Amino acid sequence: MAVRWDIFCTVVDNYGDIGVTWRLARQLVAEHRCAVRLWVDDLRAFERLCPEIDVTLSEQWQQGVQVRHWPGEWVPTEAADVVIAAFACQLPSAYMDAMAERQTTPLWMNLDYLSAEDWVIGCHGLPSVKYKHVQKYFFFPGFQAGTGGLLREAGLLERRRQFQQDAGAQRIFLQELGVERAPDTCLISLFAYENAGVASWFDAMASDTQAFHVLVPEGRVLGDVERWLGIDGLKVGALHRRGALTVQVLPFVRQDQYDQLLWCCDFNAVRGEDSFVRAQWAGRPLLWHIYQQEEDVHLEKLEAFLRLYTQGLSQAAQKAISGLWRAWNAGQDMAEHWKATREQQQELAEHAQAWCLEQASRADLAAALVKFYGNWI
Incomplete structure (x- = not known):
């Protein structure tokens, strides 16, 4: 069974947030055979990067990635094996409950902003807050050993x-x-x-x-x-x-x-x-x-x-x-x-x-x- 990943993206800066998460989602599917749902709150911004997106749909598939519109009213959904909150976005409270209700606790990570600051190495991979018994971890992209590196597709x-x-x-x-x-x-x-x-x-x-x-x-x-x-x-x-x-x-x-x-x-x-x-x-x-x-x-x-x-x-x-x-x-x-x-x-x-x-x-x-x-x- 493919490992299931949920990536949540709140579009703040038009294209930067969705640009990073869209690249990541596609690479996880193409190179690591993961099953990825990409949750996006602004499909209009997404459409500029992926013109095939239908902004009227709440659910669709694009390049092997399941794209879900993240609406104001949350539809009950089972949590994935790996949950990524991109750039410290806040997950829906009902989804956080779903994480806690899983028989096998998911890995919950905050994929943070890219930085070359010295403190990033010391914080990368450390535990953050907990929700009930679900532990959240910091994950920092970076330019040095001891960080999460940079997005780079094979070849x-x-x-x-x-x-x-x-x-x-x-x-x-x-x-x-x-x-x-x-x-x-x-x-x-x-x-x-x-x-x-x-x-x-x-x-x-x-x-x-x-x-x-x-x-x-x-x-x-x-x-x-x-x-x-x-x-x-x-x-x-x-x-x-x-x-x-x-x-x-x-x-x-x-x-x-x-x-x-x-x-x-x-x-x-x-x-x-x-x-x-x-x-x-x-x-x-x-x-x-x-x-x-x-x-x-x-x-x-x-x-x-x-x-x-x-x-x-x-x-x-x-x-x-x-x-x-x-x-x-x-x-x-x-x-x-x-x-x-x-x-x-x-x-x-x-x-x-x-x-x-x-x-x-x-x-x-x-x-x-x-x-x-x-x-x-």
């Missing part, structure tokens, strides 16, 4: 390598999105939250001698792009040039296509958690727009990652990329930091590849979860 890096070595495949993929890449042009993807730093960054690229082509999938940063261009209501397919910079609006694409977009680009600006991890697997230099939290707690997480990520870089490269990330996340002027980053582009490109391989040397998140369950029983 991902080999598929990426083949794609990045195939200029024809890249050209066909970009053309399907309406993108024509000119020779000797630096291709950049931009997926971010609202950010006042867009104007200074675009100004710097527009006035450069190097040609840049920035691809902007539909999202929250489009308002800042519109203000810089002086245009209202940018639509998919819009293409504008100013100086050395070409800006093009792309449709919001499904996850496998987004991976390929990242693989095509020379530099990727990403946001949140899911796209942040996928940009690291792309093996290209990146810029992370971290999700803003109260009292600037997110900046501590940003600094923790920078301390880890920049190890092994020269002082100049370390200063350049760290300065760029800090300015971006503070909405400050990007011009000098971008110039410094461009001057260190070769070292930063080599470092991105090395970092990717280092992270891939560890167990992936899905495998770590399955192993944790195996050890627990």
Whole structure:
């Protein structure tokens, strides 16, 4: 009998929460032969990642995963063998009772947010609260030994390598999105939250001698792009040039296509958690727009990652990329930091590849979860 897993996702940040849980659910089914129910409270957000989703259904199957809409009124359901509360979401009280009523107690885990902070290693795998006799455990994704690792499907890096070595495949993929890449042009993807730093960054690229082509999938940063261009209501397919910079609006694409977009680009600006991890697997230099939290707690997480990520870089490269990330996340002027980053582009490109391989040397998140369950029983 396949081990039954229930994964609960409350959509908070549009796509990050569901992006992570959808990837995880599919991988558990495809690679570990688990029976997975993915409970989602917002099917509209899910639909953007998986267009086949029927938002009117309370239950459906997608890519081997049973997708259940998590409505306000709970329907009595038997608890699974493994229960994951993604990002500390609160489970329905009736479901918690169902966990406690099982003859065999389920493994209950809180799959937490990704962080490079030192304390994560010490807390990973520790017991948390109890509900009746059901013990909850912390499970932390992470970048170091002693954490749960990162989501990475089998063969991902080999598929990426083949794609990045195939200029024809890249050209066909970009053309399907309406993108024509000119020779000797630096291709950049931009997926971010609202950010006042867009104007200074675009100004710097527009006035450069190097040609840049920035691809902007539909999202929250489009308002800042519109203000810089002086245009209202940018639509998919819009293409504008100013100086050395070409800006093009792309449709919001499904996850496998987004991976390929990242693989095509020379530099990727990403946001949140899911796209942040996928940009690291792309093996290209990146810029992370971290999700803003109260009292600037997110900046501590940003600094923790920078301390880890920049190890092994020269002082100049370390200063350049760290300065760029800090300015971006503070909405400050990007011009000098971008110039410094461009001057260190070769070292930063080599470092991105090395970092990717280092992270891939560890167990992936899905495998770590399955192993944790195996050890627990």
